[in-house]
Amino acid sequence: MSRTPLLAGNWKMNLALDEAVQLAAAVVESCRGLAGREVMVAPAFLHIPAVARVLQGTSVLLAGQNMCWEKRGAFTGEVSGPMLKEAGASMVILGHSERRHVFGEDDELINRRLRGALACDLTPILCLGETLEEREADQIFEVLEGQLLRGLGGLDPEEANRVVLAYEPVWAIGTGRTAGPEQAREVHAFLRSVLADRFEKTLAESVRILYGGSVNPENIDSLMAEPDIDGALVGGAALKSESFDRIIHFAS
Ligand code: PEP
Numbered sequence: 220m221s222r223t224p225l226l227a228g229n230w231k232m233n234l235a236l237d238e239a240v241q242l243a244a245a246v247v248e249s250c251r252g253l254a255g256r257e258v259m260v261a262p263a264f265l266h267i268p269a270v271a272r273v274l275q276g277t278s279v280l281l282a283g284q285n286m287c288w289e290k291r292g293a294f295t296g297e298v299s300g301p302m303l304k305e306a307g308a309s310m311v312i313l314g315h316s317e318r319r320h321v322f323g324e325d326d327e328l329i330n331r332r333l334r335g336a337l338a339c340d341l342t343p344i345l346c347l348g349e350t351l352e353e354r355e356a357d358q359i360f361e362v363l364e365g366q367l368l369r370g371l372g373g374l375d376p377e378e379a380n381r382v383v384l385a386y387e388p389v390w391a392i393g394t395g396r397t398a399g400p401e402q403a404r405e406v407h408a409f410l411r412s413v414l415a416d417r418f419e420k421t422l423a424e425s426v427r428i429l430y431g432g433s434v435n436p437e438n439i440d441s442l443m444a445e446p447d448i449d450g451a452l453v454g455g456a457a458l459k460s461e462s463f464d465r466i467i468h469f470a471s
Contacts, residue, residue: 222425222426222427222449223255223256223257223427223449224255224256224257224443224449224450224469224471225256225257225258225259225383225427225429225449225450226256226257226258226259226450226451226453226463226466226467226469227258227259227260227261227282227310227312227344227385227429227450227451227452227453227457228246228258228259228260228261228453228457228458228463229261229284229312229315229431229452229453229454229457230242230260230261230262230263230266230284230457230458231263231284231317231454232263233263233458234262234263234266234458236265236266236269239262239263239266239269239270240266240269240270240273242260242458242460243260243262243270243273243274243279244273245460245463245464246258246260246279246460246463246467247273247274247277247279249460249463249464249467249468250277250278250279250467253278253467253468255471256450256467257278257280257450258278258279258280258467259279259280259281259282259310260274260279260280260281260282260457261281261282261283261284261310261312262281263284264283264284264298267281267283267303267306267307267308268306268307270307271306271307271308274307275307280309280310281307281308281309281310282308282309282310282311282312282344283298283303283308283310283311283312283341284311284312284315285298285311285312285313285315285318285332286298286299286300286303286311286313286332286335286336286341287299287300287332287335288331288332288334288335289335290335290339299339300335300336300338300339300341301339303339303341304339304340304341308341309341309342310341310342310343310344310383311332311336311341311342311343311344312343312344312346312385312452313329313332313333313336313343313344313345313346313370314326314329314332314333314345314346314347314366314370315346315387316346316348316387316389316392317392320350320389326365326366326369326370326372327369327372329345329369329370330369330370330371330372330373333345333370333371333374333382334373334374334378337374337378337381337382342381342382342383343381343382343383344382344383344384344385344429344452345367345370345371345382345383345384345385346384346385346387346431346452347363347366347367347370347384347385347386347387347410348363348366348386348387348388348389348391348392348431348432349362349363349388349389350389350390351389351390354388354390359406360409363386363406363409363410363413364409364413367384367410367413367414368413368417371417376418376419376422379414379417379418379422379426380422380425380426382426383426383427383428383429384410384426384427384428384429385428385429385430385431385452386403386406386407386410386428386429386430386431387430387431387432387452388432390432391431391432391433392431392432392433392454393433393454393455394432394433395433396432396433397432397433397434397435397438397442398430398432400441400442400444400445400448403430403442403445403447403448404445404447404448407428407430407445407447407448408447410428411423411424411426411428411447414426427449427450428447428448428449429448429449429450429451429452430442430448430450430451430452431451431452431453431454433455434451434452434453434456434466435455435456435462435466436456436462436465436466439451439465439466439469440469440470443469443470443471444470451466453466
């Protein structure tokens with residue numbers, strides 16, 4: 220089963236508007252002539268319309284960093300799926316470790332957001348990951364299985380097939396520490412086995428599973444050499460055009 224690699228940059232709450240526009244233009248430049256892989260950027264909400272103008276007519280995909288499960292209404296501080304789509308996004312990151320651990324989002328809330336995304340025809344990237352304490356207490360598989368099954372709760376196979384997963388160990392995000400390719404391999408294979416049990420084997424083989432956590436130009440080739448790693452969700456290294464360019468051009 221061939222899965223198109225996805226290299227996704229999560230810009231978080233970084234960059235001024237003009238910097239975001241310049242970085243988007245550099246990513247477009249990096250993607251010229253690129254074949255067989257997809258590239259996505261997730262700017263801050265307020266920067267999405269300006270970045271969308273730069274990306275218009277190019278292959279670079281645009282994502283929100285979160286979204287509300289409802290289409291409109293009294294949800295102060297939230298942004299809806301239709302708003303994201305109207306602004307030019309086709310994807311949305313959900314359940315990012317910072318949403319879970321800084322803002323207290325739980326699996327049920329993330330599942331509501333995810334079902335809202337699918338209902339609006341946005342492709343969700345569902346992030347999963349264990350903390351260091353959970354890894355050290357040998358709870359990693361239990362934690363990830365729970366996040367995955369609750370995150371995908373209520374979905375039928377057709378909907379689950381539209382989800383992209385991102386395994387992002389919390390201890391590796393923004394820390395410079397990264398899961399080695401073999402650690403990531405073990406987890407990705409485990410996530411596929413959970414998908415196969417919950418849905419079916421063909422679905423488990425077609426869903427893309429990205430790795431995230433201090434991905435950089437030095438480690439991208441060895442991570443992408445793993446057959447079960449279908450791309451990367453990149454934070455810090457996506458903020459510099461040269462390093463993201465190198466990541467996009469990983470050796471295949
Ligand atoms: C992230 O925020 O999803 C991430 C993986 O960040 P970093 O690459 O900086 O670790």
